[in-house]
Amino acid sequence: MSYVLLTGGAGYIGSHTALALLNANEQVISFDNYHNSSSESLKRVQQLSGRSLIDIQGDVLDSQALAQVFEQYPIKAVIHFAALKAVGESTAKPLWYYENNVTGTINLCKVMSQYGVKKLVFSSSATVYGAAEQMPIHESAPRSATNPYGQSKLMIEHILADLHSSDPDWKIAVLRYFNPVGADASGMIGENPNGIPNNLMPFITQVAVGKRDKLQVFGSDYPTADGTGVRDFIHVSDLARGHLAALGYLQQVQGIDYINLGTGQGYSVLDVIHSFSKVNQLDIPYVLTDRRPGDIAQCYADPSKAAQVLKWTTEKTLEDMVRDSWNWQKNNPNGYN
Numbered sequence: 029m030s031y032v033l034l035t036g037g038a039g040y041i042g043s044h045t046a047l048a049l050l051n052a053n054e055q056v057i058s059f060d061n062y063h064n065s066s067s068e069s070l071k072r073v074q075q076l077s078g079r080s081l082i083d084i085q086g087d088v089l090d091s092q093a094l095a096q097v098f099e100q101y102p103i104k105a106v107i108h109f110a111a112l113k114a115v116g117e118s119t120a121k122p123l124w125y126y127e128n129n130v131t132g133t134i135n136l137c138k139v140m141s142q143y144g145v146k147k148l149v150f151s152s153s154a155t156v157y158g159a160a161e162q163m164p165i166h167e168s169a170p171r172s173a174t175n176p177y178g179q180s181k182l183m184i185e186h187i188l189a190d191l192h193s194s195d196p197d198w199k200i201a202v203l204r205y206f207n208p209v210g211a212d213a214s215g216m217i218g219e220n221p222n223g224i225p226n227n228l229m230p231f232i233t234q235v236a237v238g239k240r241d242k243l244q245v246f247g248s249d250y251p252t253a254d255g256t257g258v259r260d261f262i263h264v265s266d267l268a269r270g271h272l273a274a275l276g277y278l279q280q281v282q283g284i285d286y287i288n289l290g291t292g293q294g295y296s297v298l299d300v301i302h303s304f305s306k307v308n309q310l311d312i313p314y315v316l317t318d319r320r321p322g323d324i325a326q327c328y329a330d331p332s333k334a335a336q337v338l339k340w341t342t343e344k345t346l347e348d349m350v351r352d353s354w355n356w357q358k359n360n361p362n363g364y365n
C-alpha cells in the first residue's frame with residue numbers, strides 16, 4: 029500500500045482533493061500546520077467518503093517532521109498545496125511569504141529526494157502570468173509577478189525546473205489554477221477564509237449570510253463588457269479532479285510540465301453577483317468602488333492543454349458554483365468553527 033501525501037491537505041483545495049482521492053480509492057496522508065485550516069475539514073472528508081486518511085499536524089518548514097512522515101509511510105507522490113496565499117498580506121510581510129512558500133518547497137523537495145520520492149504535483153497559479161496581454165492565456169505566455177505571493181510561485185516554478193534539469197528522474201506537474209470557487213455539493217466542506225476574504229465568492233456569501241452589509245466591487249471602468257473585472261472561475265470539485273488526472277499523468281510525463289486548470293470561460297464580477305442572486309433567490313447589495321491596485325482587467329485560461337494531456341475538462345457551470353458556495357455558507361455560517 030502506498031500513499032499520496034498532500035501538504036496543506038486540510039485547506040480549501042486540499043480538502044476537496046483529499047475527498048476526490050479517497051473516492052478514487054487512493055490512500056491519503058495530509059500534512060498541514062493548520063495555519064489557515066483545521067482538522068475539522070478532514071473529519072468531514074472522511075465522513076463524506078466513508079474512508080479514513082492519515083491527518084498529521086506539521087510544518088513544511090520542519091524538515092525533521094517531514095522526514096518522519098517519509099520514514100514511516102511508503103509515499104508514491106506528493107501534491108504540494110501548503111502555502112500562504114493572500115496577495116495583500118504578502119506585500120506587507122514578504123519575508124514570511126518567501127520563507128513559508130519558497131523555503132517550505134525547498135525543504136519538501138530535499139526530503140523527497142532523500143527518500144527517493146520524485147513525483148510531485150505543485151499548486152501554482154495564474155498569477156504567474158502577471159498582466160497577460162493575450163486572452164485566453166496559453167501556458168507559453170510570458171511569466172511575471174507583481175507581488176511577493178506571485179513571486180514566490182514564480183520562484184518555485186524556476187526552482188522545480190532547475191531541480192528537474194539536475195535530476196531527470198523527477199516528474200513534476202505544475203498546475204496553474206485560475207479562480208477556484210464553490211464547494212462540495214454536500215455543503216459539508218468549503219472555503220473558510222480567516223478575517224476579511226480576499227476573493228470574490230466568500231465575500232458574496234458573507235454578505236448573503238449577513239456577516240457583511242455590502243459587497244465592494246473594485247473597478248467598474250475596465251475595458252470589459254460591463255466594466256468590471258473578468259476572471260476564469262473554476263469549481264473546486266472540478267479542480268480537485270484535475271489533481272487526480274495530474275497524478276495519473278505523472279506516470280508518463282517527461283520531466284516537468286506546466287498545465288492551466290481553468291474553464292476557458294471568463295465571467296465578470298457582475299455576472300457572478302447576478303448569477304448568485306438569481307440561482308439562490310437572494311439580493312446582494314453592492315457598491316462600485318475604485319480599482320484595487322495590482323488587479324487586472326481580465327484573466328482567463330486556454331484550457332486545451334489540460335484536455336489534451338490530462339484528459340480532463342471542467343464539468344460544472346457558474347450556476348453550480350454559486351449554488352454550492354451558498355449551500356456551504358448557509359449550512360456553516362461560521363465556517364468550521
Ligand SMILES: NC(=O)c1ccc[n+]([C@@H]2O[C@H](COP(=O)([O-])OP(=O)(O)OC[C@H]3O[C@@H](n4cnc5c(N)ncnc54)[C@H](O)[C@@H]3O)[C@@H](O)[C@H]2O)c1
Nearest residue numbers: 036039040041061062063064065087088109110111151153
Ligand atoms: N484559492 C485560490 O484562489 C488559489 C489560486 C491559485 C493557487 N492557489 C494555491 O493553491 C494552494 C492551496 O490553496 P487553498 O486555496 O486551498 O489555500 P488554503 O489556505 O485553504 O490551504 C493551504 C493550506 O496550507 C497550510 N499551510 C500553509 N503553510 C504551511 C506550512 N508551512 N506547513 C504546513 N501547512 C501549511 C494551511 O494551513 C492551509 O491548510 C496554495 O498553494 C495556493 O497558493 C490557490
